[in-house]
Amino acid sequence: MLFNSFNFALFLPVVFILYWFVTNKNLKIQNALLLISSYFFYSCWDWRFVFLLIFSTLLDYFSGIQIEKSNNPNERKFWFWLSITINLGFLGVFKYFNFFADSLKDLISVFGFQVNMWSLKVILPIGISFYTFHGLSYVIDIYKKRINAEKNFIDYAVFVSYFPLLVAGPIERATHLLPQIKKKRIFNYDQAADGLRQILWGLFKKIVIADNCAVYANMIFNDSAHYSGSTLVMGAVFFAFQIYGDFSGYSDIALGTSRLFGIELLQNFSFPYFSRDIAEFWRRWHISLTTWFKDYLYIPLGGSRGGKWVQIRNTFIVFLVSGFWHGANWTFIIWGLLNAIYFLPLLIFNKNRDHLEIIAYKSNWPSFREIFLVLITFGLTVFAWIFFRANNIHHAFQYISGIFSKSLFSIPDLRPRDVISLIIIFMIMEWLGRRNKYALEKMGFQYHRIFRWTLYSVLLIVIFLFGTQEQEFIYFQF
Incomplete structure (x- = not known):
C-alpha cells in the first residue's frame, strides 16, 4: 500500500x-x-x-x-x-x-x-x-x-x-x-493540522517533483549512450531532485501521518541541498540513518578518539557500510567511498563541524561565498548520485565519460521547461521555509487564513494536474 x-x-x-x-x-x-x-x-x-x-x-x-x-x-x-x-x-x-x-x-x-x-x-x-x-x-x-x-x-x-x-x-x-x-x-488539533500540512508537502514532493523528474531521469539514464554531455548533466540533476523529493517526501508523509495519531517521529531531512559542505549534507540527509551509524558503528569503533588516522579509518568504514546498506551492488559501495573521500579534507583540517546552522539563518539572502559553497557541494553530491542511479559500474563510468565529452557545452537534447519551473518553485519554497522542520510548517502564518488555504488549494491542484500514475518510493528497494 x-x-x-x-x-x-x-x-x-x-x-x-x-x-x-x-x-x-x-x-x-x-x-x-x-x-x-x-x-x-x-x-x-x-x-x-x-x-x-x-x-x-x-x-x-x-x-x-x-x-x-x-x-x-x-x-x-x-x-x-x-x-x-x-x-x-x-x-x-x-x-x-x-x-x-x-x-x-x-x-x-x-x-x-x-x-x-x-x-x-x-x-x-x-x-x-x-x-x-x-x-x-x-x-x-x-x-x-x-x-x-x-x-x-x-x-x-x-x-x-x-x-x-x-x-x-x-x-x-x-x-x-x-x-x-x-x-x-x-x-491535539494543532498537532493534527500540522500533520496534514506535512502530508500535503510530502505528496507535493513525491508526486509533483520526484515523479516528474523521474520521467526524464529514467529516459536519460536508460539510454545514456545516445545523449549529449549537457543532457547527461541534466539527467543527473533530475535524479538528484527525484531521489530527494521521493525519499524526503516519504519521510514527510510518515511524520505527518504519525502526528495524526499523536506520535512524533524523528526528523529525517533538513534541507540538505542548501548544505555548504559534505559534512553538513550528511547532518541533513537521512538523519536517522546517519545518527544510527554514528551511535552504533562509528563510536564503538573508537569514534574520534585515538588520533586522526583512527578518525579517518572509522569514517571510511561508516561510509562504505552505509553504501552497502543501500543495496547489493558495487555502485553503492563506490557511492559510499566517494562521500568518504569528499569528507576527508574536512576531517583532516577539522572543518567538519563548521556549518551547524542552516544557511543564512539570520538573514534573507546568502553571501556569495555561501552560494559558491552550496553549488560546489551540490555538484559533488550530484556526481556521486550517478553511481547510486547507474545499473552497474560500467554504466556509471560510461555515463561520466559521456558527460566529459565535447558535447558538454552544447544545448541539451531535452528541455522540459515545465519540470524545470516546478523545481525552481519548489526550491524557492524550501528556501523560505528552511528555518523550520519542513517548508510548509510556518509558511504564511503571519498572513490571513485565506492566504494559507489558497496556498493549500494551489498545491492540491498542482498535485492533481502534474500527478502521473502511482509510482513506488525509491527507498522501498532498500
Missing part, C-alpha cells in the same frame, strides 16, 4: 476514526489497533513476509528480556549475539546472498575458471533494512544497559512495525518512540 495511492487514502481515515473515536479510552486497545493496522498495511505488499516481521519482533523481544534478567555475562552475550546474528543473517540472505555469489563467480572467472553459482529466487522483503535496524538498536541498548527491556509485547511490536515508518523509516530509537507508545495520547 503506497502513501500516494487511493487505497491509503481510504485506509488512513478508517484507522484515524477507529483510533480516536472507538479505542481512545483504552490505551492497550488503541495500541493493539495500531499493531493490527500496521500488519495489515505491511501485508498489502506480500502477506507472507508478515511472518518474517513477526519472527524478528519475537526474537528481539525475548532476547531483550533474557539479556536484562541474566546476571551471567556469558548468558547475556549468548542472547545478544543470537539476536544480532539472526537479524543480520536474514538481512544477508535476502539482500546480499546473490551479490556475494555473483561477485565470487566473477572473481573466479578472472583466473579462467567458469562456475555455476547457486542463487536465491526470492524477492527482497520490503522494509527489512529499516525494521532490522530498529531491532538491532533496541537489543544493543539493552545489552549496554542504556534502557530496560520492554515487557509488553504489543507495545514493543508497535515500536518495530508502526506503519508510518515501517517500510522506509525514519529509523526510530526505543528511547524516543516507546515512551510515546506507552503514554496516554490526547487528540
Whole structure:
C-alpha cells in the first residue's frame, strides 16, 4: 500500500476514526489497533513476509528480556549475539546472498575458471533494512544497559512495525518512540493540522517533483549512450531532485501521518541541498540513518578518539557500510567511498563541524561565498548520485565519460521547461521555509487564513494536474 495511492487514502481515515473515536479510552486497545493496522498495511505488499516481521519482533523481544534478567555475562552475550546474528543473517540472505555469489563467480572467472553459482529466487522483503535496524538498536541498548527491556509485547511490536515508518523509516530509537507508545495520547488539533500540512508537502514532493523528474531521469539514464554531455548533466540533476523529493517526501508523509495519531517521529531531512559542505549534507540527509551509524558503528569503533588516522579509518568504514546498506551492488559501495573521500579534507583540517546552522539563518539572502559553497557541494553530491542511479559500474563510468565529452557545452537534447519551473518553485519554497522542520510548517502564518488555504488549494491542484500514475518510493528497494 503506497502513501500516494487511493487505497491509503481510504485506509488512513478508517484507522484515524477507529483510533480516536472507538479505542481512545483504552490505551492497550488503541495500541493493539495500531499493531493490527500496521500488519495489515505491511501485508498489502506480500502477506507472507508478515511472518518474517513477526519472527524478528519475537526474537528481539525475548532476547531483550533474557539479556536484562541474566546476571551471567556469558548468558547475556549468548542472547545478544543470537539476536544480532539472526537479524543480520536474514538481512544477508535476502539482500546480499546473490551479490556475494555473483561477485565470487566473477572473481573466479578472472583466473579462467567458469562456475555455476547457486542463487536465491526470492524477492527482497520490503522494509527489512529499516525494521532490522530498529531491532538491532533496541537489543544493543539493552545489552549496554542504556534502557530496560520492554515487557509488553504489543507495545514493543508497535515500536518495530508502526506503519508510518515501517517500510522506509525514519529509523526510530526505543528511547524516543516507546515512551510515546506507552503514554496516554490526547487528540491535539494543532498537532493534527500540522500533520496534514506535512502530508500535503510530502505528496507535493513525491508526486509533483520526484515523479516528474523521474520521467526524464529514467529516459536519460536508460539510454545514456545516445545523449549529449549537457543532457547527461541534466539527467543527473533530475535524479538528484527525484531521489530527494521521493525519499524526503516519504519521510514527510510518515511524520505527518504519525502526528495524526499523536506520535512524533524523528526528523529525517533538513534541507540538505542548501548544505555548504559534505559534512553538513550528511547532518541533513537521512538523519536517522546517519545518527544510527554514528551511535552504533562509528563510536564503538573508537569514534574520534585515538588520533586522526583512527578518525579517518572509522569514517571510511561508516561510509562504505552505509553504501552497502543501500543495496547489493558495487555502485553503492563506490557511492559510499566517494562521500568518504569528499569528507576527508574536512576531517583532516577539522572543518567538519563548521556549518551547524542552516544557511543564512539570520538573514534573507546568502553571501556569495555561501552560494559558491552550496553549488560546489551540490555538484559533488550530484556526481556521486550517478553511481547510486547507474545499473552497474560500467554504466556509471560510461555515463561520466559521456558527460566529459565535447558535447558538454552544447544545448541539451531535452528541455522540459515545465519540470524545470516546478523545481525552481519548489526550491524557492524550501528556501523560505528552511528555518523550520519542513517548508510548509510556518509558511504564511503571519498572513490571513485565506492566504494559507489558497496556498493549500494551489498545491492540491498542482498535485492533481502534474500527478502521473502511482509510482513506488525509491527507498522501498532498500
